[in-house]
Amino acid sequence: xxxxxxxxxxxxxxRGQQVTLSCSPISGHRSxxxxxxxxxxxxxxxxxxxxxxxxxxxxxxxxxxGRQFSNSRSEMNVSTxxxxxxxxxxxxxxxxxxxxxxxxxxTQLSVL
Amino acid sequence: ELKVEQNPLFLSMQExxxxxxxxxxxxxxxxxxxxxxxxxxxLESLFVLLSNGAVKQEGRLMxxxxxxxxxxxxxxxxxVHDLSATYFCAVGEINNNDMRFGAGTRLTVKP
Numbered sequence: 001x002x003x004x005x006x007x008x009x010x011x012x013x014x015r016g017q018q019v020t021l022s023c024s025p026i027s028g029h030r031s032x033x034x035x036x037x038x039x040x041x042x043x044x045x046x047x048x049x050x051x052x053x054x055x056x057x058x059x060x061x062x063x064x065x066g067r068q069f070s071n072s073r074s075e076m077n078v079s080t081x082x083x084x085x086x087x088x089x090x091x092x093x094x095x096x097x098x099x100x101x102x103x104x105x106x107t108q109l110s111v112l
Numbered sequence: 113e114l115k116v117e118q119n120p121l122f123l124s125m126q127e128x129x130x131x132x133x134x135x136x137x138x139x140x141x142x143x144x145x146x147x148x149x150x151x152x153x154x155l156e157s158l159f160v161l162l163s164n165g166a167v168k169q170e171g172r173l174m175x176x177x178x179x180x181x182x183x184x185x186x187x188x189x190x191x192v193h194d195l196s197a198t199y200f201c202a203v204g205e206i207n208n209n210d211m212r213f214g215a216g217t218r219l220t221v222k223p
Contacts, residue, residue, distance in 0.1 A: 031209060033209040042213055042214075042215050042216065043200065043202075043213035044213075045209070045210045045211060045212075048208075048209040048210065055208075055209070056208055056209060056210045058210060090154060090155065092155075092209070094209065096207070097206075097207040097208050097209050098142070098143065098204055098205060098206045098207050098208055098209065099160075100145070100157045100160050101145075101147075101155075101157060101209065101211070102157065103147075103154040103155040103156070103157075104154060105153070105154045106154055
C-alpha cells in the first residue's frame, strides 16, 4: 500500500503570497489531518477532515484553510503569508478519528 | 488547557544501556500515542495506548500508561545506534485527531 503523499516537498514564497499544499492519504483512509511543525512551537494541530467535512480545527487564524475531496485527497491553503508561517507542514491520514496517524513526508515552506 | 510534558528533552546514552523517557499530561485523556521522527524525516507511529495499565512492546522499546498518574513511559532496553531519533508522545481522544504533542525527546545512542 502506498503511504501518505504530500506535494510539493519544498516551497519558497514571499510575504503576502498564498500557497496551496496537497495531500493524498493512504487508500481507504477517510480522515486527513494537518499539523504544523516548527522548532519553537513544536507540532501543532491545524485541522482534520473526514468524509469531506471539517471535523476539528486548531487554534490558527482564518488565513489557514483546508478542504477534502470525495476521493479523500486534501488540500490546505495559507493566504497572506507571514514570515512566521515558515514551517514543516505535515499531513496525516487515519482510518478514523483518534486512530493511529500515518504521516507524509511533509512540505517544507519557507516564507521570505 | 491540556499540556503535555516530556522529559528529558535531550538524552545521550551508550549502546547497551537502558533508559526511560517520561510523558506527563495535565488532563484526563482517552489515549496516548508515541511517535518517532528521524532527522529530516516524517513521524512514524510506534504505539497507541488506550487504557490504564496498558503495556506495549516492539523490539527494544516498551511503552506503558498510567492514567491515574497521567503518565506514560517509553522504556529503552539495551539501546542500539539505530534507535537514535526524536521521540514524541501525544495525547488524544476518541473521534478526534487534535492530538497534543510533547516537545519531543532527542535521543542519541553512542557506541
